[in-house]
Amino acid sequence: MKSKVKINYDVNGKIALVTGANRGIGKAIVDALVSKGATKIYAAVRNLNTAIPLVKRYGSKVVPVELDLAKPETITATAETANDVQVVINNAGIFIASTPMASDAIDLLELGMKINVFGLIRVAQAFAPVLKINGGGAFVQLNSVASLKCASNFALHSASKAAAYSITQALHQLLGQQGTAVLSVHPGLIATDMSDAAGLAGLAEPATLVAEGIIAALKAGDFHLFPDSMAKRVGSAYQSFSESIIEADISEYGAH
Numbered sequence: 001m002k003s004k005v006k007i008n009y010d011v012n013g014k015i016a017l018v019t020g021a022n023r024g025i026g027k028a029i030v031d032a033l034v035s036k037g038a039t040k041i042y043a044a045v046r047n048l049n050t051a052i053p054l055v056k057r058y059g060s061k062v063v064p065v066e067l068d069l070a071k072p073e074t075i076t077a078t079a080e081t082a083n084d085v086q087v088v089i090n091n092a093g094i095f096i097a098s099t100p101m102a103s104d105a106i107d108l109l110e111l112g113m114k115i116n117v118f119g120l121i122r123v124a125q126a127f128a129p130v131l132k133i134n135g136g137g138a139f140v141q142l143n144s145v146a147s148l149k150c151a152s153n154f155a156l157h158s159a160s161k162a163a164a165y166s167i168t169q170a171l172h173q174l175l176g177q178q179g180t181a182v183l184s185v186h187p188g189l190i191a192t193d194m195s196d197a198a199g200l201a202g203l204a205e206p207a208t209l210v211a212e213g214i215i216a217a218l219k220a221g222d223f224h225l226f227p228d229s230m231a232k233r234v235g236s237a238y239q240s241f242s243e244s245i246i247e248a249d250i251s252e253y254g255a256h
């Protein structure tokens with residue numbers, strides 16, 4: 001089986017867009033992009049006021065734009081405004097702490113799919129043509145170890161993140177054909193409001209690990225990134241399956 005072609009991508013001198021840029025991992029990604037030489041960063045946020053601290057810190061290098069994954073019109077409008085973007089990082093997402101046995105399981109999973117999966121598809125559809133026009137660029141999706149291993153108490157979250165990972169694999173193949181590097185990021189436990197909400201803050205590691213990991217993984221042309229200690233354990237167990245199946249060209253089986 002052949003491996004797919006790697007695209008090595010350096011963010012230095014590039015124009016980027018980060019969804020959910022105002023806090024948590026998204027904010028750390030903005031910091032890392034600035035420190036690694038990105039020239040402009042669109043901070044895509046639901047509420048423009050939440051990007052004010054980034055503008056205060058970085059001046060005109062950071063351009064706030066409104067993007068709500070639940071409002072498709074804000075995604076298409078942003079792709080028209082940010083038409084010079086070369087690196088799109090879809091970081092925004094929601095966490096759903098519930099199980100398939102909950103009485104509102106269907107409603108909660110619908111919400112998770114709407115934000116974590118339909119949001120990803122809409123961002124990819126809106127920005128793929130922009131990335132193509134701007135030379136291919138890079139598309140990064142924040143998935144999770146929960147995309148690979150279901151924790152029963154967060155099963156609905158895992159289901160949405162597993163679906164997002166599946167879509168990311170398709171994007172790897174499809175956007176790769178236009179020269180776009182695609183990276184699937186799988187954090188374990190990172191210290192943000194999200195890990196607080198999950199009641200797991202004590203074990204969490206800094207968001208800089210994810211942000212700096214993304215920049216290094218793009219440079220190396222990797223498809224997966226497992227940035228923190230817990231994620232690395234999952235990533236090392238997954239490596240052989242990934243190399244022989246996920247990242248391999250298995251077109252002899254009729255799969256593309």
Ligand SMILES: NC(=O)c1ccc[n+]([C@@H]2O[C@H](COP(=O)([O-])OP(=O)(O)OC[C@H]3O[C@@H](n4cnc5c(N)ncnc54)[C@H](OP(=O)(O)O)[C@@H]3O)[C@@H](O)[C@H]2O)c1
Nearest residue numbers: 020024025068069070092093142144187189190192193194
């Ligand atoms: N923290 C972890 O341990 C961990 C582990 C694995 C994966 N991840 C993934 O990493 C990504 C970032 O997580 P985080 O820990 O930084 O989360 P967080 O602290 O909860 O921040 C979430 C970000 O997403 C934005 N957001 C939420 N709903 C949105 C919507 N409908 N449209 C646009 N933006 C929306 C939030 O904006 P507002 O401020 O407006 O709410 C915020 O900027 C997520 O995709 C998450 O699943 C995190």
